Amino acid sequence: MATVFLQAEQIVTQDEFDLVDRAQRFLLLKDESVQIVVFGSVLMGMSCGLIGSYVVTRKLSLFGDTLSHAVLPGIAVGFIWSGEKNNISLLVGATIAGLLGISCLSILRKFTKVQDDSSLGIVLSAFYAVGICLLTRIQKVGYSDQSGLDSFMFGQASALSSDDLIGIIIVLLLISLFIVINYRELLISGFDPGFSRSIGIPTESLQYGLWALITFCVISSLQMVGVILASALLVIPAATASLLVKRMRSYLILACLLGAVAGLGGAFLSFLGERLPTGPLIVIVSGALFTVILFLHPQKGLLIKWIISRSENVRIARENSLKAAFQIIEGKSFEDTLISSQEMMRKRGMSSATIEGEIENLCKAGLASKALHQVSEIKLPRQTRFTLTPSGWEYACRIVRNHRLWELYLTNEAQYAPDHVHEDAEKIEHMIGEETVRQIERLLKNPRRDPHGKLIPSITDIQPVAISQET
Amino acid sequence: MNFFPVFDLNTIFLVPWSTDQLVQWNGQVILMGLLVCWTNGILGSFIVVRRMALMGDAISHGILPGLVISFLIFGSLEIGPMLIGACSAGLACSFCIEWLRSHTPIRQDASMAIVFTSFFAVGVTLINLQTDHLDLDTGCILYGEIGLTPLSPDLLFMGLNCGNRSICLMGTVCVFVLLIVSLSYRQLLLTSFDPTLAHSYGWPVKLIHLGLMFLLALSTVASMEAVGVILVVAMLVFPCVTASFFSERLPIILLITFPLGILYTFGGFHLAHWLDCSIAAAMAIAATIIFIIACALSPRGILLRLK
Numbered sequence: 001m002a003t004v005f006l007q008a009e010q011i012v013t014q015d016e017f018d019l020v021d022r023a024q025r026f027l028l029l030k031d032e033s034v035q036i037v038v039f040g041s042v043l044m045g046m047s048c049g050l051i052g053s054y055v056v057t058r059k060l061s062l063f064g065d066t067l068s069h070a071v072l073p074g075i076a077v078g079f080i081w082s083g084e085k086n087n088i089s090l091l092v093g094a095t096i097a098g099l100l101g102i103s104c105l106s107i108l109r110k111f112t113k114v115q116d117d118s119s120l121g122i123v124l125s126a127f128y129a130v131g132i133c134l135l136t137r138i139q140k141v142g143y144s145d146q147s148g149l150d151s152f153m154f155g156q157a158s159a160l161s162s163d164d165l166i167g168i169i170i171v172l173l174l175i176s177l178f179i180v181i182n183y184r185e186l187l188i189s190g191f192d193p194g195f196s197r198s199i200g201i202p203t204e205s206l207q208y209g210l211w212a213l214i215t216f217c218v219i220s221s222l223q224m225v226g227v228i229l230a231s232a233l234l235v236i237p238a239a240t241a242s243l244l245v246k247r248m249r250s251y252l253i254l255a256c257l258l259g260a261v262a263g264l265g266g267a268f269l270s271f272l273g274e275r276l277p278t279g280p281l282i283v284i285v286s287g288a289l290f291t292v293i294l295f296l297h298p299q300k301g302l303l304i305k306w307i308i309s310r311s312e313n314v315r316i317a318r319e320n321s322l323k324a325a326f327q328i329i330e331g332k333s334f335e336d337t338l339i340s341s342q343e344m345m346r347k348r349g350m351s352s353a354t355i356e357g358e359i360e361n362l363c364k365a366g367l368a369s370k371a372l373h374q375v376s377e378i379k380l381p382r383q384t385r386f387t388l389t390p391s392g393w394e395y396a397c398r399i400v401r402n403h404r405l406w407e408l409y410l411t412n413e414a415q416y417a418p419d420h421v422h423e424d425a426e427k428i429e430h431m432i433g434e435e436t437v438r439q440i441e442r443l444l445k446n447p448r449r450d451p452h453g454k455l456i457p458s459i460t461d462i463q464p465v466a467i468s469q470e471t
Numbered sequence: 472m473n474f475f476p477v478f479d480l481n482t483i484f485l486v487p488w489s490t491d492q493l494v495q496w497n498g499q500v501i502l503m504g505l506l507v508c509w510t511n512g513i514l515g516s517f518i519v520v521r522r523m524a525l526m527g528d529a530i531s532h533g534i535l536p537g538l539v540i541s542f543l544i545f546g547s548l549e550i551g552p553m554l555i556g557a558c559s560a561g562l563a564c565s566f567c568i569e570w571l572r573s574h575t576p577i578r579q580d581a582s583m584a585i586v587f588t589s590f591f592a593v594g595v596t597l598i599n600l601q602t603d604h605l606d607l608d609t610g611c612i613l614y615g616e617i618g619l620t621p622l623s624p625d626l627l628f629m630g631l632n633c634g635n636r637s638i639c640l641m642g643t644v645c646v647f648v649l650l651i652v653s654l655s656y657r658q659l660l661l662t663s664f665d666p667t668l669a670h671s672y673g674w675p676v677k678l679i680h681l682g683l684m685f686l687l688a689l690s691t692v693a694s695m696e697a698v699g700v701i702l703v704v705a706m707l708v709f710p711c712v713t714a715s716f717f718s719e720r721l722p723i724i725l726l727i728t729f730p731l732g733i734l735y736t737f738g739g740f741h742l743a744h745w746l747d748c749s750i751a752a753a754m755a756i757a758a759t760i761i762f763i764i765a766c767a768l769s770p771r772g773i774l775l776r777l778k
Contacts, residue, residue, distance in 0.1 A: 061584040062525050069701065111773045112766060118712050121524035122762065125705030129755030132702070136749040154595055228532070228701075229595075232588030239581045277599050280592035287589035294575060302574065 022272055034271065037157050040165050041263035041282060044221045045233065047172040049259025050179060051217045052238035053252050054210055058190055061235045062117070063105075063211075066124040068218045068230035070101030072131025075152055075222075076138060091167070091219060098215035101127055102208075155226035157270065157278030164223050171220040175213055179252065182206060187248055225279030236286040237262055243293050243300065262286035314361075316430045321358045322367065322396040323403065323429075324348050325388055330454075338371055341384040359386055367392030397457040402429040402437060404450035409440050411451040418451040476747060483745045499621040499635060501736055504754060506641040507617075507694040508706055508732030510648050514690055515707030516714075516724055517652075517683060520663045526565065527707040529587035530684070531691045531700045533564025535594030543601065550640060554692055561688030562681075564590050615699030615751040618743070637696055644693040648686055652725075659683070660721060698751040705755035709735075713762045716769040734761060 055064050071094040078093025101123050108119035179186065189196035189203040197203050218230045225233060241255035266282025295303040324347040328339050344355045362368035363386070371385040388396060406425040410416040416424075441447075450456050487497050511527075518527060537560020538553060545552035564586055571582035620637050652659065661669045662679045670676050691703050698706060714727035738761070739754025746753065767773055 056578075056581050059578060059580050061580040065525070065528070065584055065588075107773075113771070114712055114715075115519070115522055115524070117522050117524040118519050118708055121528065121704050121708035122712060122759075124525075124528070125702060125708065125755055126759040126762075128701050129705060129752045129759065132699075132752035133746065133748045133756055136752065137746055140747050229588055229592055231584055232592065235581050235584040236588070239577055239585055242576065273600075275599050277595060280595040280599075283588055283592035284596060287585065287592065290585060 019272060023268075033158065036160050036162060036165055037271075037278065038264065038267050040160050040168055040224060041157065041267040041278065042260045043165075043168050043172050043263075044224055045237065045259030045261070045263030045282070045286075046256045047168070047175050047217055047259075048221060048233040049237040049241070049255035049257070050172075050175050050252060051210075051213055052234040052236075052259070053241065053248075053255045054186065054190065055214060055234045056238040056242060057248075058210075060214070061231070062120050064214055064218065064234040065231035066105070066120045067098055067101060067211075067215055068222075068227050069124045069131075070127035071095075071098045071215070071219060071222070072152070072227055073097050073127055073134055074100075074131075076131050076134035079138065080134070094219045094222070095215060097127065098219065099212070102211050102215070152222050153226050153228065154277055155222065155224050155229070155279030157224050157267070160223055164220075168220045171213075171216045174216065178209060178213055182209075186210070225282060229279055229283050232283040233259065233262070233286065236283070236290055240286070240290045240293055243290075243297060258286065258289060262289060317358065318361060318365065318367070319395075319399045319430055321348065321355075321362060322388070322392060323399045325368070325392075326396040326400050326457075329388075337387050338385050339387070341386075356384060359384060362386070362392065367395055399429055401457050402432050404454065404456045405437060405440050405444070405447070406432065407452070408444055408447055408450050408456070412444060421451065476745060478745060483741050487740075487744055496621050497740070499638060500617055500750065501740060503617055503620045503638055503641060503697050504736035504740065504750070505732055506638070506645045507697050508710070508735050508754075509729060510641070510645040510690045511694060511703060511706035512710035512728030512732055513652055513725060514648060514683075514687055515709075516711040516721065516728065517659055517663055518687065518707055519711040520721065521683075524708045525583060525704070526568075526684075527687060527691065528701070528704045529568065529583050530561045530564055530688050531695065531703045532587040533590040534558075534561045534688065534692055534695070535700070536560055536590055536597060537563075539594055539597040539601070543597075550636065554689075557692040557695075558685065558688045560590065561691065562685060565681075565684040565688070615695065615697050615702060615749075617697040617750045617754075620697060641693050641697070644690055648690060651682075651686065655679070698754070702751050702755045705758055706735075709755075709758040709762055713758070713765045716765045716771050731758075731761070 052064075055061060074093035074095065074097025075090050076093075077097070078090040081093065082089035104123050104126075105119055108114050108122065109116065112119075114122070185196070185201045185206055188199075189201055189206050193203050214234070217234070221230050221233060237258040238251075238255040240258050241251050245251050245254055262282050262285045265285035266278055269285065270276040270278040270281045293301070295301050298304065321344070324344060325339050328343050328347055329337055341352060341355050341359060344350075344359070345352055348355065350358075359368065359370070363370060366389060368386045368388050371387060403425045406428050407418075407421040410421040410424060411418050446458075447456055486493075488494055515524075515527065518524060534557040537556040537558070540560075541552045541556025544556075567586045568579075568582050571577050571586065572579045575582075577585070621635065658669070658674060658679055661672075662674065662676050666676050669679075694703055694706065710728040710731045711724055713731060714724040717727060718724055735754050735758050738757030739750055742757055743750040743753035
């Protein structure tokens, strides 16, 4: 592995084909070190995604963070015990420390009134402090091979050995086995612990099993991502999956896949550059995946939602100004179709700038046209006058029709008082579909007057008047 | 070589104070420790009663990219740019957490874990990219080096030599925090325990929350040089939780944090002199030991309850 590393260093200094060359070497999995890192990060991402699904659904996210900090003294003690960077002793030490941390949490939870978040903070910082103390002590005492210990802080993927890979595989198998065997029990105990206890599922021991597996998962990923970021891999892929699916089975599969993708992406990116750390890059990739899905998901994405609601708002504003235009014309008993912005301002109670903007919008959509060089008896500056185009007139009629039909429907069929129906109709007029309108018409037997005695416009009696006026 | 050095009262307790030079050096270290403990203890009490103990952890991780980016922009390790960068990153971190919690189906714990680890990962990657011309020591950020406080350069403010830079900064932050907390004590108290009532009084609950987050970011940045990113949490959480074994009243808890800070600092200092390890870690260990004693023996502790 040392020789491979040297080659990598040499290639860096060569030329600008470096990037392509590196990508190629990565994609073809040429070197043994690349293979180990890629398989390691993908498999680790999978196991973190799987167990992370339970971490997120059971609100254990910060528990994972605490746990990953709490294994530090175990690593230090394991190092002191064996006197070198022996994987087995480090693993045993880390496991013991992790389990000790869990029991401290349980004791604090059971016997004291300390809040959960505070007890997490206490265990985290206490264990971490002991770990730092021991690590600085190790540096002072001066063991020969203590350099590798720093890698547990941020991880050092390039130093991943085949032994570490075997460890990751074993953890993945353990986790999958545990989930496959206990799938139903985990599901029930996770979402309704009281019920699961009552039907005889060993809820407590399942929980301890889960905690132990989280510990194993964190420890197996330490070499890759380090103490501080280990919890990120537990949480981020699973949280991303929770944005997409609702059923536990597909959730598990998706979280597992997302973890693998993040692992692969991080490994690839870190291989492109010279000093890029693998662990943080895996976290960044999964964070980026999370952000992309959060904003761009077809139905639930926040950006998509925002755009849709914006276009909805534009449509509703347009329909409201069309309706106001209809009412103004109606007020002049359909004789004058020329509408001034002054009239619109009075009708809608808005400033001139807003009204001008709305008229501009209507003209752009082809629903109205501005009257040029109008001869006005009142000389007002900045007075815009406009008429509705045939399509605009039809649209306006449709909206007013929706509004008045709904008012009539509420008074006749739902026994509303006539003075209570306006607010409701204001909202429904934009949403009600063509089909519902036809249904209501049939139900009310094609009415002509709304509850306030006004005309319900239909195409037959309004359109000819308007068009004849315009032409 | 023995892993634990011999426990010798003389070398541990008397030698650090034997000569004038040592007294001056260690005095500065102790002063820094006290300031860190007090500032974080007071703020931490409010954080803990709001059940956001790990928010300190999140913010302290989140400021890392701010530090690096402000260094890349201004190209120096001066206090001003560093403070601005770190504080804005800390506030951005807390804002992201709050936004994720309220605008998406993600729950609070998961949103915290997502945001601060991502911020931290960005920071670490940037540091790794810039190692050539970046003098930020990841070790220093992680563990802190309170023992080297006296080495930090003197602060020149308007031509006046104010003395040690780190202590000046920490002292200013400490005074600022104490001032704000004593001035707006009622508001902080009510918004912590009954935000709905505070809201019905017409108080700006969200603004007060944001202000507290700002103070938290400020004190985290100032104390990071001394105790490192992660042990800030210890200084935030331990005083309040330990004090809560003795009293349930917030004013008394706040008062108890002062003697606790003294105990932590001196305990940690001498523990570190015995073990020859990081002083910040030793302070956290002292805090842990005091917590365990209080937890076991206090009137509300485990032992008395079991009887």
